[in-house]
Amino acid sequence: METTLPQTHAGSKAWEEAQRQLTAAIDQLGFDSGMHRMLATPRREMTVAVPLRRDDGTVAVFTGHRVQHNLSRGPAKGGLRFSPDVTLDEVRALSMWMTWKCALVDVPYGGAKGGVTIDPRRYSIGELERVTRRYTSEILPILGPERDIPAPDIGTDERTMSWIMDTYSSAIGFTVPAVVTGKPVSLGGSLGRSTATSRGVTHIALAALRKKGINPDGATAVVQGFGKVGRDAALFLSQAGVRVVAIADQYGAVVNWGGLNIANLSEHVSSTGRVPGFDGGDDLLGESVLELPVDLLVPAAVEGVLNEKNAAWVQARVIVEGANGPTTTAADEVFEANDILVVPDILANAGGVVVSYFEWAQANQAYRWDVADVESRLADRMLASWQAVNSYADSRNLSLRSAATALAVERVAEAHRLRGLYP
Helix, strand or coil: CEECCCCCHHHHHHHHHHHHHHHHHHHHHCCCHHHHHHHHCCCEEEEEEEEEECCCCCEEEEEEEEEECCCCCCCEEEEEEECCCCCHHHHHHHHHHHHHHHHHCCCCCEEEEEEECCCHHHCCHHHHHHHHHHHHHHCHHHCECCCEEEEECCCCCHHHHHHHHHHHHHHHCCCCHHHCCCCCHHHCCCCCCCCHHHHHHHHHHHHHHHHCCCCCCCCEEEEECCCCCHHHHHHHHHHCCCEEEEEEECCEEEECCCCCCHHHHHHHHHHHCCCCCCCCCEEECHHHHHHCCCCEEEECCCCCCECCCCHHHCCCCEEECCCCCCECHHHHHHHHHCCCEEECHHHHCCHHHHHHHHHHHHHHHCCCCCHHHHHHHHHHHHHHHHHHHHHHHHHHCCCHHHHHHHHHHHHHHHHHHHHCCCC
8 A cells, every 4th residue: 555644844834934924913913812822723624534546456545634724704715735745734824824815805715725645747637536536525524615615726727626526516416616716617617717826926016016116117037936826927927028037947947138938938848847948048957046136036836945045145126926935034034134025925926816706706696707807806906905015014114024914914803803702
């Protein structure tokens, strides 16, 4: 029997970062220790065994998690990732950040996150379907359009969401499109959902450049990560006039100071599976792109890539976090001292949950909005949130991260206060 168990180190660091950010917000807001403990403790956690009968007849067993951090503002909402590095602490951290993200962009959700300790690249489509359906059946008691609504994340996609929707619907006896978001449009998904996070990052990045006095037309940028978020963010930035000069993925990086042709690079990655080797630029070590002298850096890969080891070498004037938790507290302190503007993940990459909310609303109405309407509403919601965070930061002399977290925590705490403590 093959058994895949999670590692703990990186996930523990993410959970520590999430807790530090919450503690700073609690101190800023002056809340008591009781409120702090309530907000620091996930409302519900479920860890399950996920057995898989492989195509060759052998059995593998994976570990699956689902954490619902907070439910005060509505049903839990958050992605599901398939990765061999998934840990319970990582899922806890991501669920907490989802709580703040939903509150910050004022959608009626609490935060959740899920994960399975599997490397999807090593398994067939049939095996992934069986893992997804077994995981769904194991956590079925806490799922539902009024309880917990999963979405795609690292290692999962709209097909994964289709399997979850079908498994849930089969169990209760009728079709429930609103149980997941990020579905195919033909199954009730929203137009504009697949690019929503990237569009949100782009709206915020352009606003942040202007705040720093940089004209986006001709500004230089680096995007670290060329997956769900980074690929389209690079394209949208280039379409807005930003010169994207370097892009990295897990295999390496490519640079062209005259500007990369993002469409051609995307074709190269689709055919080869990796960024290095693109004939429209020169190869670099992946980590080095974080230290290039550019106006804008968009870390859109994984947690903790900007840390105490490299923060002092970062030369970008603006950092917009496309990934969840890419910057550690130690790096934040260096960036603030170096006058680098950092736009935190809970604001910068919230476009996905905004359009997930739109998708959920459309599914509940059995009515589809056109893509122009979706993207117009997304832009309005992202820029309104940007203005709210900036106003909060300016009025209290806070960094954007401190302001965003404090504002979100304040909104969640207010929901707690209004609902009261039962019994």
